[in-house]
Amino acid sequence: MIETVHIINGPNLNFTGKREHQIYGTENMESIIKQLKTQFPMVQIHYFQSNHEGEIIDYLQENYEHFQGIIINPGALTHYSIALLDALKSINCPVIEVHLSNIYQREDFRRISVTAPAAKGVITGFGKYSYFLALQYLLYL
Numbered sequence: 110m111i112e113t114v115h116i117i118n119g120p121n122l123n124f125t126g127k128r129e130h131q132i133y134g135t136e137n138m139e140s141i142i143k144q145l146k147t148q149f150p151m152v153q154i155h156y157f158q159s160n161h162e163g164e165i166i167d168y169l170q171e172n173y174e175h176f177q178g179i180i181i182n183p184g185a186l187t188h189y190s191i192a193l194l195d196a197l198k199s200i201n202c203p204v205i206e207v208h209l210s211n212i213y214q215r216e217d218f219r220r221i222s223v224t225a226p227a228a229k230g231v232i233t234g235f236g237k238y239s240y241f242l243a244l245q246y247l248l249y250l
Contacts, residue, residue: 111152111177111203111247116142116240118158119165119184119193125209132210134236141237149244162186166196176202178247180240182209187222197227203250205243208233 118138121128126137142156159165165186179197181204186193197204204227211234212219225231230246232239 111250113153113155113175114178114180114244114247115155115157115172115176116145117165117168117179117181118156119162119182119186120160122182122184123158123160132215134209136237141240144237145240145244148241149248152244152248154244162190162193166192169196169200173200176200178202178250179204180207180243180247181205181224181228182207182239183224187212187224188218189223191223194224194227197224200227203247204228205246206231207239207243209236209239210234 122138125133126135138158142154146154157168159168179200179202181197183190183193183206187206187208206222206225206228212222213233222231232242235242
């Protein structure tokens with residue numbers, strides 16, 4: 110059973126709750142993480158966010174031995190970061206990619222995920238519940 114999950118968010122997700130409410134909702138990530146910890150007390154949740162691609166890759170490489178499960182919202186890196194894809198592919202644990210918005214209802218360039226091939230699955234469009242669904246899945250592995 111998975112006891113530890115790392116939630117990793119990419120660029121601009123630190124502004125969740127502040128930007129484009131109609132797309133990303135009004136709750137900030139701190140509130141969402143707190144709710145996840147409350148609903149899933151049996152799981153130790155580590156949270157990391159960066160606006161910098163290299164910092165996310167460094168986090169993955171520095172912690173790869175400790176990962177049991179990863180939930181990642183790469184933000185805009187989803188659409189172009191081959192470097193992030195390569196880093197995720199080198200991790201030997203289940204990875205679930207999540208998105209708050211439905212990327213398939215947005216601009217054409219947002220409908221492409223170059224990072225998805227490193228993920229067991231992608232959950233998109235359920236707002237904060239994308240994280241809840243991903244964590245629920247990881248618990249059933």
